Amino acid sequence: MTEIFGIPLQAFLSQLLLGLVNGSFYAMLSLGLAVIFGLLNIVNFAHGTFYMMGAFGAWLLLQYLGLNYWFALILSPIAVGLLGVLVEKSMLRWLYKLDHLYGLLLTFGLALVLEGLFRQQFGVSGQPYQVPDLLRGATNLGFMILPNYRAWVVVASLVVCFATWYVIERTKLGAYLRAGTENPALTQAFGVNVPRMVTLTYAFGVALAGFAGVLASPIIQVNPLMGNNIIIVVFAVVVIGGMGSILGSILTGLSLGVIEGLTKVFYPEASSTVVFVIMAIVLLVRPAGLFGKEK
Amino acid sequence: MRKCPRIPASWRLTWERRTKVSTAATETKTALSISGLHAWYGESHILHGVDLKVHQGEVVTLLGRNGAGRTTTLKSILGLVGSRKGSIKVNGIEAIGLPTHQIAHIGIGYCPEERGIFSSLTAEENLLLPPEVQAGGMTIGEIYAMFPNLEERRHSQGSRLSGGEQQMLAMARILRTGAHLLLLDEITEGLAPVIVQTLGRVIGQLKDRGFTIVLVEQNFRFAAPIADRHYVMEHGRIAETFSAAELEAKMDMLHEYLGV
Ligand SMILES: Nc1ncnc2c1ncn2[C@@H]1O[C@H](COP(=O)(O)OP(=O)(O)OP(=O)(O)O)[C@@H](O)[C@H]1O
Numbered sequence A: 001m002t003e004i005f006g007i008p009l010q011a012f013l014s015q016l017l018l019g020l021v022n023g024s025f026y027a028m029l030s031l032g033l034a035v036i037f038g039l040l041n042i043v044n045f046a047h048g049t050f051y052m053m054g055a056f057g058a059w060l061l062l063q064y065l066g067l068n069y070w071f072a073l074i075l076s077p078i079a080v081g082l083l084g085v086l087v088e089k090s091m092l093r094w095l096y097k098l099d100h101l102y103g104l105l106l107t108f109g110l111a112l113v114l115e116g117l118f119r120q121q122f123g124v125s126g127q128p129y130q131v132p133d134l135l136r137g138a139t140n141l142g143f144m145i146l147p148n149y150r151a152w153v154v155v156a157s158l159v160v161c162f163a164t165w166y167v168i169e170r171t172k173l174g175a176y177l178r179a180g181t182e183n184p185a186l187t188q189a190f191g192v193n194v195p196r197m198v199t200l201t202y203a204f205g206v207a208l209a210g211f212a213g214v215l216a217s218p219i220i221q222v223n224p225l226m227g228n229n230i231i232i233v234v235f236a237v238v239v240i241g242g243m244g245s246i247l248g249s250i251l252t253g254l255s256l257g258v259i260e261g262l263t264k265v266f267y268p269e270a271s272s273t274v275v276f277v278i279m280a281i282v283l284l285v286r287p288a289g290l291f292g293k294e295k
Numbered sequence B: 001m002r003k004c005p006r007i008p009a010s011w012r013l014t015w016e017r018r019t020k021v022s023t024a025a026t027e028t029k030t031a032l033s034i035s036g037l038h039a040w041y042g043e044s045h046i047l048h049g050v051d052l053k054v055h056q057g058e059v060v061t062l063l064g065r066n067g068a069g070r071t072t073t074l075k076s077i078l079g080l081v082g083s084r085k086g087s088i089k090v091n092g093i094e095a096i097g098l099p100t101h102q103i104a105h106i107g108i109g110y111c112p113e114e115r116g117i118f119s120s121l122t123a124e125e126n127l128l129l130p131p132e133v134q135a136g137g138m139t140i141g142e143i144y145a146m147f148p149n150l151e152e153r154r155h156s157q158g159s160r161l162s163g164g165e166q167q168m169l170a171m172a173r174i175l176r177t178g179a180h181l182l183l184l185d186e187i188t189e190g191l192a193p194v195i196v197q198t199l200g201r202v203i204g205q206l207k208d209r210g211f212t213i214v215l216v217e218q219n220f221r222f223a224a225p226i227a228d229r230h231y232v233m234e235h236g237r238i239a240e241t242f243s244a245a246e247l248e249a250k251m252d253m254l255h256e257y258l259g260v
């Protein structure tokens, strides 16, 4: 049997894939955080909660309306996005002129409240969600067995992330967003409806988290704490990549997932801390993050 | 007692329409009409009742010492100050209650003092950024003919442009939108004499095309030959107004106001 550094190739590859799957979630979540932070100047601590609600959306749609995974993949992020519109218009709007800290505190409080409500309603034990029929099973690639659903998660999130990157960096709409991020007052003076753009950007960012939540629901148990578990790592990813860089957050998310996966193979004891060790090193060497610009 | 006869609704409408049309007709000749404008940044009261009128097709300067409130006047027109009070009519439309993004759409192009080139956008993205506000703006071809450097540099990142190129770009990008009232804040500041000359020619061409221009300037030698009228500001008020023809006679007064 083939081995890499004394590890069976099979085990190595499957950990790599697992890392890539986790990395896909990190990428989608940190991308949303970066876009929101860029335009709104708000560290969205409720991001994990929106991810959790995306997953619950999928479960609820199936449970109460009988709508399957594919409907959920569209409807749940839309619902989460609409909730985002509500949050932005009713609460965040009042904080833009204040320090970052206020936005962070508000969204943190919001996360606690929403999570509390879900815990109250659904408990913490978690709800199972089935892999959709189309993506059941695995494909034998010869050198490894590839679980179809995991492959789908990686592909779907890569497509969504790079589509987002493309729209922001290469289109007119993206030019408005970049301009608004850099100088909102002047962008608005040119006649761009910046307040509406801010609302839609927040909605898009949290809808992306909701989408990630739906993708995650067949992999992990849908439960009110799932956002909590992942968001800590995602914030570390954002710190490493640098707040506000689109491509940076995608690449950092993916590669940290992979690094975490590989650490599991070679030194399992460190696998849950490796991201934070990297974060500490990056903060010492490049405080603005790998892709961030000093302000 | 005689009762007043009720005027039929259709008549009233006609009258309302007629008065509306006639005021609109007189006001179309005034591109910008500001009266009793007060403006604040937070607690600090900066403008204390500015009155100013600019006719269509006119080039008017706003002169004054540093801190007189000229930039604040332009910003107030666009709603970029903390708060403002008074009346600002642009092409006959009251702008004081409108949000900033709607004010641009009544036909204003704004070139800010700090130029405001977006560094994360390329030169061409900067040029194409401001949305069209009215039909009949200049085409990209015409703009590049007016500013040949910009065509060469169109793929450069905004942050990589020289000061002169940034100023050209800041001017160029508001010509595309169809706005006919241009508010230009210190466009010659810190630029080499050749570039200042080019800008002078550009202003002349824009005037020939019928643009209405408000020029905030320190460089009086630049402004004098191209302006039709001059306003002098001091302490957040208009202190003097005179036409280009009266310039000779007002020179002494002007030196006093500008401290040059
Ligand atoms: N953002 C701001 N907050 C508080 N005060 C301001 C702000 N911007 C300007 N001011 C004050 O408003 C007054 C008028 O400033 P303004 O920028 O309009 O002057 P100006 O005539 O354009 O002069 P110049 O550009 O030559 O300095 C100044 O006293 C200035 O200190």
Ligand SMILES: [Mg+2]
Pocket (backbone or CB within 6 Å): B070, B071, B072, B113, B185, B186
């Ligand atoms: Mg000024």
